[in-house]
Amino acid sequence: MKANNMNVKKLKILSYGCQMNMAESERMAGALAAIGCMPEADGIENADVILINTCCVRETAEEKIYGKIGELKAYKQQNPSLIIGVIGCMAQKEGQNIIRRAPHVDFVLGTNKITELAAAVESASEHRRRHFVDTDLTAGGMGDATPLRESKTAAWIPIMQGCDNFCTYCIVPYVRGREKSRPAAEILAEINAAQAAGFAEVTLLGQNVNSYGKNLPQENITDFADLIAAADRTGIGRIRFMTSHPKDLSDKLILTMAKSEHVCRHLHLPVQHAANGILRKMNRGYTKEHYRELVQKIRDAVPNIALTTDIIVGFPGEKDEDFAELLAFVEEIGFDSAYTFLYSKRTGTPAAAFADQVSDETKKARLQKLMDLQNKISLKLNEKFVGRRVRVLVEGASKNDPAVWTGRTSENKLVLFAHGNEQAGEFCDVKIEKAQTWVLKGVIV
Numbered sequence: 001m002k003a004n005n006m007n008v009k010k011l012k013i014l015s016y017g018c019q020m021n022m023a024e025s026e027r028m029a030g031a032l033a034a035i036g037c038m039p040e041a042d043g044i045e046n047a048d049v050i051l052i053n054t055c056c057v058r059e060t061a062e063e064k065i066y067g068k069i070g071e072l073k074a075y076k077q078q079n080p081s082l083i084i085g086v087i088g089c090m091a092q093k094e095g096q097n098i099i100r101r102a103p104h105v106d107f108v109l110g111t112n113k114i115t116e117l118a119a120a121v122e123s124a125s126e127h128r129r130r131h132f133v134d135t136d137l138t139a140g141g142m143g144d145a146t147p148l149r150e151s152k153t154a155a156w157i158p159i160m161q162g163c164d165n166f167c168t169y170c171i172v173p174y175v176r177g178r179e180k181s182r183p184a185a186e187i188l189a190e191i192n193a194a195q196a197a198g199f200a201e202v203t204l205l206g207q208n209v210n211s212y213g214k215n216l217p218q219e220n221i222t223d224f225a226d227l228i229a230a231a232d233r234t235g236i237g238r239i240r241f242m243t244s245h246p247k248d249l250s251d252k253l254i255l256t257m258a259k260s261e262h263v264c265r266h267l268h269l270p271v272q273h274a275a276n277g278i279l280r281k282m283n284r285g286y287t288k289e290h291y292r293e294l295v296q297k298i299r300d301a302v303p304n305i306a307l308t309t310d311i312i313v314g315f316p317g318e319k320d321e322d323f324a325e326l327l328a329f330v331e332e333i334g335f336d337s338a339y340t341f342l343y344s345k346r347t348g349t350p351a352a353a354f355a356d357q358v359s360d361e362t363k364k365a366r367l368q369k370l371m372d373l374q375n376k377i378s379l380k381l382n383e384k385f386v387g388r389r390v391r392v393l394v395e396g397a398s399k400n401d402p403a404v405w406t407g408r409t410s411e412n413k414l415v416l417f418a419h420g421n422e423q424a425g426e427f428c429d430v431k432i433e434k435a436q437t438w439v440l441k442g443v444i445v
């Protein structure tokens with residue numbers, strides 16, 4: 001199958017999981033465009049190639065994805081030349097199991113195999129290799145295809161792969177391998193290219209961006225603060241990054257953020273828990289006191305910065321008093337929003353073997369309490385925006401109502417407003433009239 005003499009194949013990528021997966025799906029689309037496989041805007045029923053880019057961070061994610069893979073069997077029966085590939089984190093973890101459970105899948109590629117994707121699609125289309133599985137983490141990579149980006153306003157840019165932290169609940173280090181940073185020159189070139197292509201915003205991605213550069217050879221830029229400073233000098237409208245790990249967030253980075261022109265006033269800083277005993281058992285490498293001090297420093301340096309976080313409820317050994325401590329800390333810090341998760345046992349991680357697992361019932365009751373509290377806090381903090389004029393990067397029409405458009409503030413608050421003449425990718429000013437838990441509503445001024 002060659003780009004110049006084959007019929008164009010229609011590609012559909014279904015992406016699950018975190019922003020890293022979204023970013024990689026865009027790179028896969030880029031790599032496949034080079035062999036004449038072009039994204040299909042409509043439903044999967046029209047696709048010639050379906051890729052499922054998977055996540056396995058929680059059991060619920062895996063179940064959902066296995067369900068989706070099962071659904072595709074009917075499509076394959078209707079159209080035997082349909083190519084189905086499963087890639088990403090769950091593919092890395094499950095490998096051959098996927099083929100066993102779903103023989104209608106043509107190939108399974110792990111997290112370090114974007115470089116192999118085009119060859120896997122080509123050989124499946126020529127019926128050369130059926131049931132091909134490659135989950136070798138030691139060779140491969142992201143490849144150098146230009147990503148086909150979904151958003152017209154904001155570009156995802158991976159700056160590193162993998163994770164070395166081994167939080168005891170987490171599967172990511174096992175399915176993504178050891179931490180590896182991309183050279184700064186490559187990242188800056190990608191930021192410049194995104195800017196030249198009209199993107200107003202970039203988000204730099206990694207599992208722990210604060211440890212960027214640790215394994216790079218001596219260059220001009222070998223830490224995250226220097227990378228952010230260099231990104232700032234490119235002049236791109238907005239710079240975001242995630243995820244920051246509290247144990248590695250440096251004073252230098254805080255200072256760099258404070259001095260920067262383009263870095264957004266938002267920090268996603270997963271706390272996971274607040275009881276020191278739990279944090280220790282999670283192997284997070286910091287205490288509640290350290291986290292509190294960090295937040296103080298950040299707020300002193302960047303007043304009114306929005307803080308968001310991730311929290312796990314029901315980690316093994318979490319007692320009523322630990323949970324009470326978590327609620328009190330959430331109240332004390334005042335996060336703008338929080339992603340809250342029920343602890344999910346991941347086979348192979350240390351915490352899965354911890355003795356004192358919390359019952360589902362207790363976990364769910366605690367999660368509900370935490371969400372209720374967080375929603376109240378989010379609303380209260382959003383209400384502070386009422387009457388203020390905010391700068392918004394316009395994203396486009398909202399899903400529910402084409403007359404209502406959306407955009408985001410520097411703090412990453414979603415803003416809804418009645419559409420005038422503004423176009424996606426432009427900045428405009430909105431006066432906020434109403435605050436809700438998840439959104440701000442206003443009018444263009």
Ligand code: SAH
Nearest residue numbers: 169170207243270310311312341342343344
């Ligand atoms: N590298 C990032 C994000 C990793 S996954 C970080 O360190 O913050 C995103 C979130 O999923 C984590 O922050 C954590 O809150 C959650 N998570 C990871 N493993 C989990 C598990 N076994 N059960 C429930 N939530 C989990």
Ligand code: SF4
Nearest residue numbers: 163165166167170172
């Ligand atoms: Fe998982 Fe911890 Fe690594 Fe984040 S830092 S990916 S939570 S092991």
Ligand code: F3S
Nearest residue numbers: 017018055056057089
């Ligand atoms: Fe999921 Fe992999 Fe991201 S497990 S959260 S898609 S790194």
